[in-house]
Amino acid sequence: MxxxxxxxxxxxxxxxxxxxxxxxxxxxxxxxxxxxxxxxxxxxxxxxxxxxxxxxxxxxxxxxxxxxxxxxxxxxxxxxxxxxxxxxxxxxxxxxxxxxxxxxxxxxxxxxxxxxxxxxxxxxxxxxxxxxxxxxxxxxxxxxxxxxxxxxxxxxxxxxxxxxxxGSYYKEGINPVKIHVENQYVRAVSGGTGKAKTGGNYAASLKAQEVASTKGFSQVLWLDGVEKKYIEEVGSMNIFFKVNGEVITPALNESILEGVTRNSVIQLLKYWEVPVVEKKIAIEELFEWYSNGLVEEVFGTGTAAVISPVGELSWHGENIVINNGETGPIAKKLYDTLTGIQKGAEPDYFEWTVTVD
Missing domain, CATH: 3.30.470.10 (Aminotransferase class 4, branched-chain amino acid transferase, N-terminal domain)
Incomplete structure (x- = not known):
């Protein structure tokens, strides 16, 4: 030192x-x-x-x-x-x-x-x-x-x-937010700076966020910058999907930020013996899962919001409503557990909290 x-x-x-x-x-x-x-x-x-x-x-x-x-x-x-x-x-x-x-x-x-x-x-x-x-x-x-x-x-x-x-990062608080899937603009590509937490990544996201806000959406869900096919992350959060009993999140790559809350959520889910998978997810695949009635919950994870349930996703003019626009049980349990650990009110089995004084 x-x-x-x-x-x-x-x-x-x-x-x-x-x-x-x-x-x-x-x-x-x-x-x-x-x-x-x-x-x-x-x-x-x-x-x-x-x-x-x-x-x-x-x-x-x-x-x-x-x-x-x-x-x-x-x-x-x-x-x-x-x-x-x-x-x-x-x-x-x-x-x-x-x-x-x-x-x-x-x-x-x-x-x-x-x-x-x-x-x-x-x-x-x-x-x-x-x-x-x-x-x-x-x-x-x-x-x-x-x-x-x-x-x-x-x-x-x-x-x-x-x-x-x-206070809460989103005005909705723990209530579900509406997310727009971005098709025109890109934020980062492999070999760029997407994996780093640098200002330019966020500057590159502002235009899409501005457009989404005018349409009533809280945030933008980014697709990969090359094919505009694979789900990456939300502007201020990593993203998770509960599909047919299994929690799925995009696998990390050079254009996805490795979130601390994301890592914590994965550890908690595994501790609870909830199946969790990190893999590439095509946006078309997600909408197909939804059409087959398999999408149970969607939520974002990040320091600012902790856990933010997603109640609605819009892509190419098609809107899908997740869990009737209500907070799902996994998102609620994760939020309560993480904020409980952060405030010292829940058992800290992972020794995540550090006491200042």
């Missing part, structure tokens, strides 16, 4: 906290943030916790020009005993470095990141909301800061963690 001491500079002007009953997603931020800088030849250095504040950058800073950025998302919860809990933070930090590798960003010391993350959550613990469906969202990210207009990896970076008390 990098033995650098984290410098702490606490704010003298604490913000007013929002009403926990009226929280949306990602609009309010806590009092402090964690920062870490990188310089070529010096490495990652100067870990600090400072008051939440704007960033000052040169207009030529490479972050504004070439998209060499990565980020992560995880959450903190407060147990009934008042302890701050993190859910599988090591998986997120490991994935951060996988994204770094793809975007030519220097490997970051994972233990130092975890130490900074824990200390930041400890300091801003009072920002963790406790109302049902709420949590403290944690956003680590890396930006290139070198002032240079050449197309090349930056020689200077800044790593930052910010915190945001949040």
């Amino acid at each position: 990098n033995e650098q001491t984290i410098e702490i500079n606490l704010t003298t002007n604490k913000k007013e906290k929002p009403n926990p009953e009226q929280l949306s997603f990602g609009k309010v931020f806590s009092d402090h943030m964690f920062t870490l800088n990188y310089s070529e030849g010096k490495g990652w250095h100067d870990p600090k916790i400072i008051p939440y504040q704007p960033i000052s950058l040169d207009p030529a800073a490479m972050v504004f020009h070439y998209g060499q950025t990565v980020f992560e998302g995880l959450k903190a919860y407060l147990s009934e005993e008042g302890k701050a809990l993190l859910f599988r933070p090591t998986k997120n930090v490991e994935r951060l470095n996988q994204s770094n590798q793809r975007l030519c960003i220097p490997h970051i010391d994972e233990e130092l990141v975890l130490a900074g993350l824990k200390k930041l959550v400890e300091i801003d613990k009072e920002w963790i909301p406790t109302a049902p469906g709420t949590s403290l969202y944690i956003r680590p990210f890396i930006i290139p800061t070198e002032a240079y207009l050449g197309v090349a990896p930056s020689q200077h970076y800044q790593f930052i963690i910010i915190l945001s008390p949040v």
